[in-house]
Amino acid sequence: MTTSSAMRAAGQPGAAAAATRSPASGSQAIGSRITAAGVIKRYGSFLAADGVSLDIQPGEFVTLLGPSGSGKTTLLNLIAGFQKPDGGAILVDGKPIDRVPTHRRGFGMVFQSYALFPNMTVTQNVAFPLRMAGIDRATSERRVAETLEMMRLSEHAAKTPAEMSGGQQQRVAIARAIVMRPRVILMDEPLSALDRRLRESIQIEIRDLHRTLGSTFLFVTHDQGEALAMSDRIAVMDAGRVVQIGTPTDVYRHPVNRFVAAFVGESxxxxxxxxxxxxxxxxxxxxxxxxxxxxxxxxxxxxxxxxxxxxxxxxxxxxxxxxxxxxxxxxxxxxxxxxxxxxxxxxxxxxxxxxxxxxxxxxxxxxxxxxxxxxxxxxxxxx
Structure with missing residues (x-):
């Protein structure tokens, strides 16, 4: 499949999706366009991704929503580079990335498990990607300070993860993911371990962060409330396929079938x-x-x-x-x-x-x- 035909196969978002994007005053989208065109992933006879096509615009916040086993985390892992597709194409800004290793894709990643270094302070955890990239000390210190301020972590800079709450640790994980100002940020159910009130609070923070940074966000969840509250568009997945993609309003009010109607909200x-x-x-x-x-x-x-x-x-x-x-x-x-x-x-x-x-x-x-x-x-x- 050629690059141009792969992008056509993935389709385009509607005007309503573009209208929902509202970056903060003075900010602009710096994110990359992500295209999945006919992506296939097999585990033996099981199709975890069954010809998935999806086109995410620069600076858009798209959520993959579906029950366990629907293929949403598989698709995220394929985009991240943790797994290789068995068919189809994945492109970033029009260029295939199937052969680009994970660490060279330049994506920020946040997972359900915070994966913080227990023997490092907050500052050291957040600075780690900068150190690995060879960023000079002065630039690194400035960038870390800006990021901690953005995530309301400045007063916790000298603490270790063991001295912090779950919500604070998740903020550190997000700070580490964004400190390099990546064009794409991938999040795999990052809030599922938090209690309801804290989860709702961090949902707002992530949404505000998206508007501030202008990066492309791809968020995975099985929680329809999270998807409705945070997304520019929602891609509802079932049995390895995207069964509907649209704005939260459209997916909720105008589901395409009984599965979407039952899964997204009470019906x-x-x-x-x-x-x-x-x-x-x-x-x-x-x-x-x-x-x-x-x-x-x-x-x-x-x-x-x-x-x-x-x-x-x-x-x-x-x-x-x-x-x-x-x-x-x-x-x-x-x-x-x-x-x-x-x-x-x-x-x-x-x-x-x-x-x-x-x-x-x-x-x-x-x-x-x-x-x-x-x-x-x-x-x-x-x-």
Whole structure:
């Protein structure tokens, strides 16, 4: 495969992806373009990467999202150079890198295990890549000081890893990865060992860091919340393939199939029959005979389909109204800012509802009848 044909095979991101990139004022993208074109990786008869094509633009933040065994870490390792592909091509700025050893690719790397040198101070850990690259002492000291300040680690400069919390150690690992100001930074589930609050805090720091540096970030996670919060685009992987790539909004609101709908966020899948189509609006009838409308971009033939309705898009009322369906409450939980209600429609299908806890909203009792509804813009026909 030629370089030009490999890049065409990987495709281009949409304008919406470019619009989501918002580097900090005064910064500019210094990152490299990464192209994976028809990449294959086999382990015996198992295809860990099954013809993966992906095009990441300079300075973009792309997340590989998927369950264990989906191929996301395999693809990251192939790009990093830890493994060699059995087919296809990987290019950086249009040049094949398959034969370039890992240490010469110039990527910054952050892993789940911090991999810090226990006998070195924070300063020494961060300075290590500069020392290996033969950077002079004055430049190294200045660069390390800038990086520690950026990662809010200056006051910990003389500590060893054993004297620091998990979150602080992860900041050191990130500082070491960025101290050379690499054009590409690879992160393999770097936050999975942290507690929820700390993880959310460092998510914001990584996102701000991306805007400041302008490097290309490729981030691997199985946590859909992380992917939605941090990414310019998300590549959802399953069985060694990219099944959908798009902005967080598009992947969440307009999944291409049931797998993406179920994996990215909580979902209700309502079985229904298409009665009519007008433009992008489809009229459907569910199993108990209620008629409602949904949106669809695809030309779908008349027949039975699954309709995605996100739990937060379902409106709840104690009284019947236009287009509302009766449902029996099976469980109701108060979770602070939201109420989480599971109810059963007349068709026998269960729906999950997440509604804001507002003044005067009473938590319904199990067995009570409520009325649920949603608009055509709140649900999506899956092809």
């Amino acid at each position: 209700n899948l309502i079985e229904a029959e298409i009665l009519q189509r007008r433009g992008t609006t489809v009229t459907l009838k569910n199993r108990s005979g209620q008629v409602f409308e949904a949106e669809s971009r695809d030309q779908i033939d008349l027949g039975r389909v699954a309709v995605l309705v996100r739990p937060e898009r379902i409106a709840v009322s104690a009284e019947p109204g236009p287009g509302a369906m009766p449902a029996t409450v099976r469980s109701a939980l108060f979770l602070g800012e939201i109420q989480r209600i599971e109810a059963e429609l007349e068709s026998g299908e269960r729906v999950l509802i997440r509604c804001a806890d507002t003044a005067g909203r009473r938590l319904p009792d199990p067995g009570a009848t409520i009325w649920v509804s949603w608009g055509s813009e709140d649900c999506w026909v899956l092809s």
